[in-house]
Amino acid sequence: MGSIKDKVAIVGMGCTKFGELWDKGIDDLVVDACYEAFEDAGIEPGEIQAAWYASRESGLTGSHLSRAIKTEYIPITRVENFCAGGQDVLRNACYGVASGVFDFTLAVGVEKTKDHNGGFGLFIQEPLDRGMTEWEIPPASQFGQYGTRYYYHYRDQYGWSFEDFKRMLALIDVKNHDNGLLTPRAHLHRKITVEDVLKAPMIAWPYTLYDCCGMSDGGAAAIITTPEIAKTLRKDYILVKALALANGASQSTVKQEFDFLHFPENVAAGKAAYKEAGITNPREEISMAELHDCFSTTELITIEDLGLSPDGKAPEDVIAGRFNLDGDQPINMDGGLKCFGHPLSASGLRMTYEVYKQLQGKVDNPARQLKNPKLGLIHNVGGNVGIHASAVSIFGLPE
Numbered sequence: 001m002g003s004i005k006d007k008v009a010i011v012g013m014g015c016t017k018f019g020e021l022w023d024k025g026i027d028d029l030v031v032d033a034c035y036e037a038f039e040d041a042g043i044e045p046g047e048i049q050a051a052w053y054a055s056r057e058s059g060l061t062g063s064h065l066s067r068a069i070k071t072e073y074i075p076i077t078r079v080e081n082f083c084a085g086g087q088d089v090l091r092n093a094c095y096g097v098a099s100g101v102f103d104f105t106l107a108v109g110v111e112k113t114k115d116h117n118g119g120f121g122l123f124i125q126e127p128l129d130r131g132m133t134e135w136e137i138p139p140a141s142q143f144g145q146y147g148t149r150y151y152y153h154y155r156d157q158y159g160w161s162f163e164d165f166k167r168m169l170a171l172i173d174v175k176n177h178d179n180g181l182l183t184p185r186a187h188l189h190r191k192i193t194v195e196d197v198l199k200a201p202m203i204a205w206p207y208t209l210y211d212c213c214g215m216s217d218g219g220a221a222a223i224i225t226t227p228e229i230a231k232t233l234r235k236d237y238i239l240v241k242a243l244a245l246a247n248g249a250s251q252s253t254v255k256q257e258f259d260f261l262h263f264p265e266n267v268a269a270g271k272a273a274y275k276e277a278g279i280t281n282p283r284e285e286i287s288m289a290e291l292h293d294c295f296s297t298t299e300l301i302t303i304e305d306l307g308l309s310p311d312g313k314a315p316e317d318v319i320a321g322r323f324n325l326d327g328d329q330p331i332n333m334d335g336g337l338k339c340f341g342h343p344l345s346a347s348g349l350r351m352t353y354e355v356y357k358q359l360q361g362k363v364d365n366p367a368r369q370l371k372n373p374k375l376g377l378i379h380n381v382g383g384n385v386g387i388h389a390s391a392v393s394i395f396g397l398p399e
Helices: 026-041 063-069 085-098 139-158 162-181 194-199 227-233 264-277 296-305 314-320 336-340 344-360
Strands: 009-015 050-054 076-079 105-112 202-204 217-225 238-247 288-290 375-383 388-396
Touching (some): 009 344, 026 063, 050 063, 085 375, 105 344, 139 296, 162 336, 264 375, 264 388, 344 375, 344 388
Antiparallel strands (some): 105 217
């Protein structure tokens, strides 16, 4: 098998503000994200030769993208891969350039989840698609099974009471809210405390309200080209080091030995990405990560799935502050899903935008700019208890 490592570059990105954007339609979000990316790359829309468009909630055709930005007669493919859609369009756009067929491709992810659902938080209130029987149980209850299992499995090891466990999880929530306060484009800008998390209403055991991400409207876009072309456009282009996507076949949870302590698709995607990028020690080599924190325990478990902490040791690292903005390996530097919300197909590209800006040293608030990051990782996982799609991508600076 070949490798995408260093064969393609990101030369432009755009990202809208995320939130309850009642005054914006889908086309507005597409235009805002794409035209920031065009300006960032220093190219015109007419130079794009192919595009991939991710949207779960809005539209059934790639022509929604061409209508919004007025591209004529270029191939546009609509992609839907649940919470991994934003990474999947990026993956396809990268392969389009790596194939040698295109010089410039565009990846766009956008959702209007607030309009679609009448303003309710999908991850708390109701199934994401009433036509899918596996979604008869709301996501908070489904992901809560992993959180429950994690608590009981490690309770004796740590001597946890349930309140002790919740206090540890609350540190993740507080961290992400603190980072979100420093991020102008985030949906939620609110300082919270551990006590706020503990006193909040119970949503689905073990989650209280602040353990759950909300839903938002938002969009993001990326422009891909070859490293050779990128050099003619800017010095601070970003290289793609790895792109991995793992879709499960709903086999893990029907096995008696399944432990509910890992998402197997996370583990598979992480291993594939590390192999492609040539990473042997992610705990030491990854400078920063944007992880899919739809719920606090999802971030916790993913830390272990991706080898950022050894199995069972993530709580110790969380308590020690390893993943804080000033820690050894910051996670969700912009506030994550917790503060941006989760417009499904936009989240992966929003995460890419954060890592892209961090690597360039151009974050929109110097207070959260990391010092000399080398490699950044983004991660998404989506699905129900037994069917997941997990995506892991890694980006770095040219040498």
